[in-house]
Amino acid sequence: MSLFKAGNSAEEKKFIKSIEHVIGERPSNLSVYQLAFRHTSASRETAIRGFRESNERLEYLGDSVLGMVVAEFLFTKYPYKDEGFLTEIRSRIVNRETLNQISRKLGLDHLIEYDGNRRGMSPRSSMYGDALEAFVGAIYLDKGFRFTRKFIVGKLLAHYDLDAIIQNNVNFKSIIIEWAQRENKEIRFEILEERGNRHHREFIAQLLVDEEPFTTGTGFTKKKAEQSAAEKACEQLELK
Amino acid sequence: MSLFKAGNSAEEKKFIKSIEHVIGERPSNLSVYQLAFRHTSASRETAIRGFRESNERLEYLGDSVLGMVVAEFLFTKYPYKDEGFLTEIRSRIVNRETLNQISRKLGLDHLIEYDGNRRGMSPRSSMYGDALEAFVGAIYLDKGFRFTRKFIVGKLLAHYDLDAIIQNNVNFKSIIIEWAQRENKEIRFEILEERGNRHHREFIAQLLVDEEPFTTGTGFTKKKAEQSAAEKACEQLELK
Structure with a gap:
């Protein structure tokens, strides 16, 4: 399922177009986006013995960027709500299931590189949310904080119905x-x-x-x- | 224990000096720093009925900023460590006990406004770490992301012996x-x-x-x- 075979520049151009379409600007550092969509089943050997590269580190970074931007967004939007409310609503927003859905809405599921030939390996939905977080990490490394914040607020949070999230108290x-x-x-x-x-x-x-x-x-x-x-x-x- | 009585501008000047000394720049929006050091026992009534203001919301914001900056710092510093390592070391860094100590090292404990007359109310050490997080939130609101990142990396992380933290495996x-x-x-x-x-x-x-x-x-x-x-x-x- 590797999208990036050496010299496969038509594939690469298509990939660049896809990223540009989602973030609204041409990516500068392509390799971080490629890494963001590399599932651990397709991880690659690095120059460092025993260290294989996949999107897991970027996911860690993106998770923290996403958490912070959503925290600030809610802090500003609800000036008279206490921190218990803000924490609760944030956890509903960055909920794995919701991130999986948004990842698919953005079409990121089509960009994920994973090894479908591995025994027992089939795409799992958590893969999509993970890739979305790694993607946020990649945008941050490539474009910096302000751009990433704008992307999160403008492109990701736009998919949420905040009132419904706040009301949503399934018992x-x-x-x-x-x-x-x-x-x-x-x-x-x-x-x-x-x-x-x-x-x-x-x-x-x-x-x-x-x-x-x-x-x-x-x-x-x-x-x-x-x-x-x-x-x-x-x-x-x-x-x- | 209120540091900011109306018209008490000598106290206020002293407070400004203290903040400037810690962050290395004159604060622009004084009120966010004042709020950062207002413990819930000294919370104030606002124009919104039932909503009292203390540093708890800022603590929520600062916690997320701190978490993100530390995440990026470790991500960059340890390019060949996996996300399990990064997560573990980050949690040791933003550990409540450690934040309490650093808060006191910076002298923030002297700035905290709390109601010592309340029954059973005595300064608790967690108050110091909480105030440090709220302080980070205030710096972020006053000075923006880049300044806050520089403050966290240059002034807070400087207090840590990272090698010792990594080695530290008390059984x-x-x-x-x-x-x-x-x-x-x-x-x-x-x-x-x-x-x-x-x-x-x-x-x-x-x-x-x-x-x-x-x-x-x-x-x-x-x-x-x-x-x-x-x-x-x-x-x-x-x-x-």
Whole structure:
């Protein structure tokens, strides 16, 4: 699935066009974008023995740039909301599932280079969100902070319906309670731990099904930790 | 303990000097720095009913700026280290305890405005690290990204001995095992959950003392999650 064979300049031109189309400017340093779409299954040997290059480092960088820009965006947009609100809404925005969707909306899924011949290797949706984060890292290295911020606010956040995100409070706990009644299971939630201080409090909740630990979740309040444990249980049980 | 009484311009001049001394440039927007040092116990009523202003929102912003700049710094400094290493070292750098120390080294503890008359209110060390993060947020709002990045890399990271941080692998697990032998307790670790995907794997480990849940910890590997649970137990038991 390698898009960049040596001398394959028609492919390369197409790639440049694709990047230009998404970011609205011609890329200057092509290699960082190429790296951003190189999944670990297609990682390459480097001059350093034992170090193979893929988009994972760029993903780490892009994740932090995205987190910061979204933090500032929300900080400015909601001057009278407290940090608990800002943290919660940010985590909904940079949620893996949402990033996967946006990555596909932007057409980035077509640019990912992965080894489809590897045993058990098929494109996974998390690959798309990962590539989006790595792409943000690449834009940052190529174009700098201001450009990247404009890209994130103008091109990525434009895909979000913020009001819907703020309103969106699916009650996973009640879905799990309904499931338990249907399946004749006994469930209960337990707070395993409360950590941090007054400003950074975090709770870990555990959902027990018939007294067996099933999932855990974390959150800034007990209720949110339980919601998070319930949400994971819904995923595992493929409810909704 | 309020440093900024109306018309108290001698105090204000002293404050400006202090900020200038730390950041190396005269602050332009004084109010954001004043807010950065306003602990929640000294929060003020705003024009918006029910919304009191303290440094908590700025702390949220500063935390994200600090995280991003440290991410980029490590990304550039260690081009052949994988994202697991970068993530781990970053978390050691932005660790609350370390931020508390640096905040005091910079003398920020003297600038914090809190209500010492409130029942049970005494300065807590986490207040210092929180104020440092809020201060970074204030610098970012006042001076922009490039200046803040230079401040973080030049003035904050200068306080770190990176080699020592990388080497620093205190074995909390063996401290806890020794404690258990001494106290004739039975301990074991249990992995409660493994979450995320191949790129963002996280484990939650629980330490049980005489089969009672005692602490939990998270980490990118099982070993690190157990270390983290052991570290918290060491803190609670005041070992080392």
